[in-house]
Amino acid sequence: MIETLEQVEERVEDDLSATDLLALARDRKAAEDQAAAELLEVAARWADLHPPESIHSAAAFTVPGCEGEEPIAGEGCPLVAEFCVAELGAVLGISSTAAKKLIGHALELRHRLPRLWAQVQSGRVPSWRARLVAETTIHSSPALTMDAARWIDGQVAAVAGRIGTAQLDRLVAETIKRFELADPDPAADPEDGYLSVDPRHVTVNKEDVHYAGTLHVEADLDIADALDLDQALSHNAAAQKALGSTETLDVRRAKALGDLARTQTALDLFSQGHGTGHGEDGLPAAREVVVHAHFDASVVGEQTVFGPTGRMENGQRLVLLDQVTGWCGDSRTKVTVKPVIDLNVELSTPAYEIPDRIREQIVLRDRTCVFPWCTRPARRCDVDHVVEFDHDAAAEGRPQPGPTATHNLAALCRYHHRLKTHSAWTYRMVAPGVFEWTSPHGHRYRRDRTGTSRIDERDPPERP
Template sequence: MDFPAPPRDRSHPTYAWSGIPWPEGDELQSDADSAWAVALGLLDDGDAAEHDSSPADPALLLERLEDRAAARHRAAAAEYDLILRVLQGAADDPEPWVGPDPTLDGLWHDPRGRTVAAVRRDRLDMAERAAVAEIAVRLRLAEQTVRTRAAQAAVLRERCPQVWTAFADGRVSERHAIETARLAATLPADRATWQAFDTGARDRALRLSPARFATSARVLRERVHAESVETRHQRARADRGVWMTAELDGMATLTAFLPADRAAAAMTHLDRTARHLATAEGEDRTLAQLRADAFADLLAGAGTASVAAADPPSTADAGTEGAGTAAAPRRTPASGTPSVIITIPALTLLGADNAPATLDGYGPIDLDTARRLAGEATSWIRVLTHPVTGTPLALDRTTYRVPTALRRWLGVTSPTCAFPGCGRSARACDLDHLHAWSEGGATHDDNLDPECRHHHRMRHETRWAASRDPDTGDLAWTTPLGAHIDADPPPF
């Protein structure tokens, strides 16, 4: 049934009746708009009431707020549940994701020499990978986020059904549920322990804010855990590591996950160093700045920079190869000094342009820092490129292995894995022939893309497919279920 839009004619006079003023035109229009939206199914009556701009009882507004919060929690739980169901479906029936089982063919022979059992295990693994990737690109999530949410839903369903039910009913938040799953996943495989933790966690989640709940739930976990702290600490030590997170304005955060005693000792050493430096005459840095500078000096030392220079292709003489962008060599083990890799347009380096420099693995950095690193550089690398297009010349069909110069060039033009959402550095990726070498594909930049080993395998062992638009050169991916996903734009 068609519903006409509410009329906009408010030219008729208004009247008062029984002492009640006739509504103003804007109020009448708002009511008409709301009624029209409800009739179309765009709003329900509750939504229409929320959009009413007239003064409301604060208690009523708070009730609506609680309803909306509960609806958000229910929606989050439903999302977790659906992710888990898709992945469980891929495990139960991998064919939509990886194609028919080749081992069912009586004439089948695996060219890699795998047994039937091994091939079937690989199919299940690749089906799950393909399903995770499809969810990730459709929801614009990281693949690890998809896996984590599925694992959290599975843990809550199995080990903490009371918390899961409260989450699905909208009575506890997503943050409560995530913290519960994180703690429950580390409990030993004992149902009595799970039940005790589940009951206590549900009671606390219904009464405490997420931050207070996290503290209380950790104490509860210690109380019900059957293993000693010493045993758990030895296992947790295996997860130690260091990682960097890019921040704004040329800054970054370096995080270290360490045993508590070593972390405390390191912090004490930094603090002592900073306080000593603060006593120097004329020192005006804060203690926080001094700790950060001491930390960087201790780790980075007087490191050197390897700088890549780039001349715009238009500056090259006709008929010759111009110098293009490049990457830098690895650190020399003998010297022990670390190297960083930056790419600087040559005109910027000469002060004739202000195009930004790029720090490998981070992105754009300020020109003062780039010029300083350039001045400290012990080596320069130039990649020869086509004088008009600025890209390396295509290599002939006699070359399958990607030459070093072309690999460096691709590391600049495609600094990360070509799969949507994957941020793994191109330095850690395989270079995959989009048009297979065995089928006549060439080894040149138009036919090569960096793919991390995970996505490289997925492209060849599942129904994920990649193609390049012949007119624009843009890369696109097709999911196992037929969705078309554009490749991500370059990160920098």
């Protein structure tokens, strides 16, 4: 039997050999895998306890750019009540979206990938590998039938889940071809099922802003297009070097891609404006993105001095003042300056509708949706009356219980706004920007500008 680290230390504090530590590491990893497998089982059983009242109240994923939705698991899996997801996510300390994925993966594995599910529960396949397969089969386009999913299950289970993402993509493409799930592509080679699925895409990950002020761009292009792009970037990077740039090749290629985007945008704007540009070359500014950056400022004499670092609202990442200065100095950049709003001032209006100035104050104060562990940016959220606005109070001569005022407003994403309105979740503001939530099962959470923490259930709730 392998001893725990505490037992080993108690036995002989200085007797921690390399063999002991390796054995302990292996034991801990096995325990971690077992716990992850058990968590999948718990998620599936949680789903069993919460069937939806109708298909319209079932949990689903919204599809960007579309009005439709995707189910959290594939054809043949039971539906799950959408609001039960938030309770499980909060208990686990993860977002509702992450909890939705966990439940979906558990159902997909149990109902459509049963061999892989059995391997996970027996410890032969780690949970993370199985979930990678489940994520792929759930969101395959076109959707996989039960028979198609079972065929993939047999192929993956045969190698005990040891399959990479590229192999998995090809396996799914082959399955789509084998089960005739998509209309045949006349340009595809009939001997190559992989070509029947067009993998071309360009994805700009706007949610993950690096501290250096960069975004990740990923693309799959037609071979000819990719070679053309590579040549254009190489030529531009070489031109920058010839003009005296001392930056690395990677940086110059990245700047070249931005130059291509701005040049094309400028040409488009110039064409639309019939040549009435504002620059020296007759072209208007190409970069017209509003960047919400927040810097601490102090007044020295009659001059306002900004700190060297600030926070980008998009991505909640640090940004350097020198970076922002550089963006503003670009001749093709249109700079938009937003008025400063004091977050400590109480703003209010007698109306139900929220004026832009109050909305902006709430967005800046809350930063994200204020539901526990939710990270959706506040600028894309609804502004909710914490205490419901009474539309009849003024007409009946009663004081307004839920005023449209800073102390009674909070940023909630659409999902958690609906959750608060239509379920037993409740919350209140105990200080400016500080919220306490209580779940239907009595779990309590505190959310402030630093994040979310659990409130000890033994502590009595604070009184407003």
